Amino acid sequence: MLRQWIYDGELSDPYHEFFVHEPTPAQDRPSSVDPRRAPATSVWEDKYTLEENMIPSIITEDFARKVFLIGKSLNFIRYGCGDSAWVEAYCKDASRELHYGDTATLEISIDNAYKTTMARLIDLMDNKFQLFEHLKALKKYLLLGQGDFIALLMESLSSNLDRPAGSQYRHTLTAQLEHAIRGSNAQYDSPEVLNRLDARLLELSHGEIGWDVFTLEYKVDAPVDVVITAWASKQYLQVFNFLWRIKRVEFALGSTWRRCMTGARGVLANVDGESGQEWKYARCCIAEMIHFVNQLQYYILFEVIEASWNQLQAAMVKPGATLDDLIEAHTRYLNAITRKGLLGSAKSSPTGSREDSFTSQLHYILKTMLAYKDVVDGLYSFCVAEFTRRQEKSTRFETKKRRDPGVDDEELRSPSPNPNPLTAAQKLLNPASNHPSRAESPFPLSTSALNATAASTAGDSVLPALRLRLNDLSKDFRNRVNVLLGDLMVQPDADMKFLGTVMNFNDVYSPRKRRRERVGKTPGTVKEKAKVADDKTHEKKTQEEHKNGKS
Numbered sequence: 001m002l003r004q005w006i007y008d009g010e011l012s013d014p015y016h017e018f019f020v021h022e023p024t025p026a027q028d029r030p031s032s033v034d035p036r037r038a039p040a041t042s043v044w045e046d047k048y049t050l051e052e053n054m055i056p057s058i059i060t061e062d063f064a065r066k067v068f069l070i071g072k073s074l075n076f077i078r079y080g081c082g083d084s085a086w087v088e089a090y091c092k093d094a095s096r097e098l099h100y101g102d103t104a105t106l107e108i109s110i111d112n113a114y115k116t117t118m119a120r121l122i123d124l125m126d127n128k129f130q131l132f133e134h135l136k137a138l139k140k141y142l143l144l145g146q147g148d149f150i151a152l153l154m155e156s157l158s159s160n161l162d163r164p165a166g167s168q169y170r171h172t173l174t175a176q177l178e179h180a181i182r183g184s185n186a187q188y189d190s191p192e193v194l195n196r197l198d199a200r201l202l203e204l205s206h207g208e209i210g211w212d213v214f215t216l217e218y219k220v221d222a223p224v225d226v227v228i229t230a231w232a233s234k235q236y237l238q239v240f241n242f243l244w245r246i247k248r249v250e251f252a253l254g255s256t257w258r259r260c261m262t263g264a265r266g267v268l269a270n271v272d273g274e275s276g277q278e279w280k281y282a283r284c285c286i287a288e289m290i291h292f293v294n295q296l297q298y299y300i301l302f303e304v305i306e307a308s309w310n311q312l313q314a315a316m317v318k319p320g321a322t323l324d325d326l327i328e329a330h331t332r333y334l335n336a337i338t339r340k341g342l343l344g345s346a347k348s349s350p351t352g353s354r355e356d357s358f359t360s361q362l363h364y365i366l367k368t369m370l371a372y373k374d375v376v377d378g379l380y381s382f383c384v385a386e387f388t389r390r391q392e393k394s395t396r397f398e399t400k401k402r403r404d405p406g407v408d409d410e411e412l413r414s415p416s417p418n419p420n421p422l423t424a425a426q427k428l429l430n431p432a433s434n435h436p437s438r439a440e441s442p443f444p445l446s447t448s449a450l451n452a453t454a455a456s457t458a459g460d461s462v463l464p465a466l467r468l469r470l471n472d473l474s475k476d477f478r479n480r481v482n483v484l485l486g487d488l489m490v491q492p493d494a495d496m497k498f499l500g501t502v503m504n505f506n507d508v509y510s511p512r513k514r515r516r517e518r519v520g521k522t523p524g525t526v527k528e529k530a531k532v533a534d535d536k537t538h539e540k541k542t543q544e545e546h547k548n549g550k551s
Contacts, residue, residue: 006067006113007095009074009087011048019054020068022047044080044226044323048072063107066114069322073117076323080223081124090116118322125323129224130192132316135330137193138218138228142240143305143337144247146186153180154251161210165201168210173199177216196220211248215241226323227330235334242343242359243300249366250293256373257286259380267387278467279383282376285474289369292481292503296362299499300341307495308336340495358487365480372473379466478509485511
């Protein structure tokens with residue numbers, strides 16, 4: 001029975017005497033199923049089980065586990081990897097009689113079978129099924145490790161993804177994906193890897209745009225899905241969506257920054273008198289936001305992903321590594337990325353509520369950045385319109401002056417009324433009118449503000465409203481960053497503390513620490529009131545005893 005198990009990978013135990021057990025489908029399964037397990041993973045982990053209470057007293061638990069892994073690996077090589085020819089050849093060459101009384105010879109035979117079987121399984125996963133190549137591809141494309149590919153993909157998709165989600169078509173996204181592959185170093189990857197990369201849309205919701213529903217997908221099949229399970233694919237998808245959102249904000253802020261810098265030497269230089277102070281403040285705030293995004297990207301891509309990747313590589317090339325070791329190392333790799341990459345559960349937040357989690361905080365910070373970018377674009381459009389109005393006015397003045405030299409200068413220079421000031425203000429101050437997804441801006445414009453705009457000329461009302469909106473958004477951004485930095489300061493992980501230090505290297509922010517004591521407490525409860533009353537009673541008794549002592 002032992003010989004057939006460690007040399008052939010088949011279990012023959014009709015009387016249930018062996019410590020390796022094969023559960024039947026009729027037996028009850030555990031009610032709580034691990035979400036990290038896929039059907040292929042369950043074939044590896046659940047097809048055979050080790051019954052510890054059946055292990056003979058003459059062998060140790062480690063020895064029994066080696067025996068268990070040898071047979072399970074041979075069975076997986078035969079049926080999961082489709083390499084039954086090697087198993088049969090191995091059985092003929094290595095099979096020999098085993099005697100329980102000769103413990104030393106038995107241990108040598110088990111050790112040799114263990115090393116041979118594990119080496120063959122890892123070799124199949126590496127060379128035949130290219131497990132390591134798939135892991136590298138996931139890191140390059142879903143974890144944004146291939147920078148030129150991601151930059152070209154975002155640049156080619158930006159015009160499409162600005163449109164509503166309902167107008168997105170998968171064939172258009174696929175064509176842009178192929179264009180990004182051909183135009184970057186991704187074209188030199190093997191076709192086996194590139195054919196598994198695909199663009200798809202997430203579930204659509206009302207008011208979303210293409211940026212919110214676009215995602216990349218990397219498909220794997222058996223037996224690689226023993227390591228890259230369905231749970232692992234969801235983790236990769238979650239990390240990609242988070243990094244893609246950060247990249248989108250970086251792309252948007254970079255575009256606005258370039259427009260501001262080029263406009264400062266052209267259009268903005270001619271209207272500097274009216275909006276010069278706003279532009280100085282806006283450029284400083286955009287630079288501050290770009291610094292925040294760059295530091296966040298550097299931390300996630302290098303301090304988290306690269307460091308975790310090095311640990312994964314070290315675990316996979318470790319001598320004597322088993323498939324269980326690969327699965328465990330890959331699980332630790334993904335857990336480290338999601339935890340250190342600020343994508344952990346709500347338990348990581350100081351207050352424990354989901355609204356205070358790092359993911360939620362960063363979502364609102366990025367959303368505020370996009371809203372600020374929209375207002376800056378509105379300010380730029382206002383300045384361009386003002387510059388155009390001045391140019392038209394100057395041209396009209398020169399034309400009339402040539403025709404009638406005796407006309408009064410004041411009459412020529414009198415401003416012409418804006419034909420529709422409300423429409424102009426709505427376009428500049430309410431970006432949600434053009435993009436439905438931006439209707440949920442952190443600082444939506446009130447109807448009274450628009451009515452006030454309609455009551456006066458566009459030049460007198462739009463600029464103060466833009467100034468107020470810029471100030472509100474910048475204050476909201478700083479407040480949220482202060483809260484985030486305060487939460488990072490109390491994290492036990494040194495890398496997360498380092499992120500807060502880098503973001504606030506010149507002490508420009510004032511991190512706010514939130515108290516953990518308020519978690520699970522409601523101010524003014526009966527218990528707290530009773531405690532306060534007891535404290536007051538104790539204080540009153542102390543004062544009376546002190547007075548009696550004096551008397």
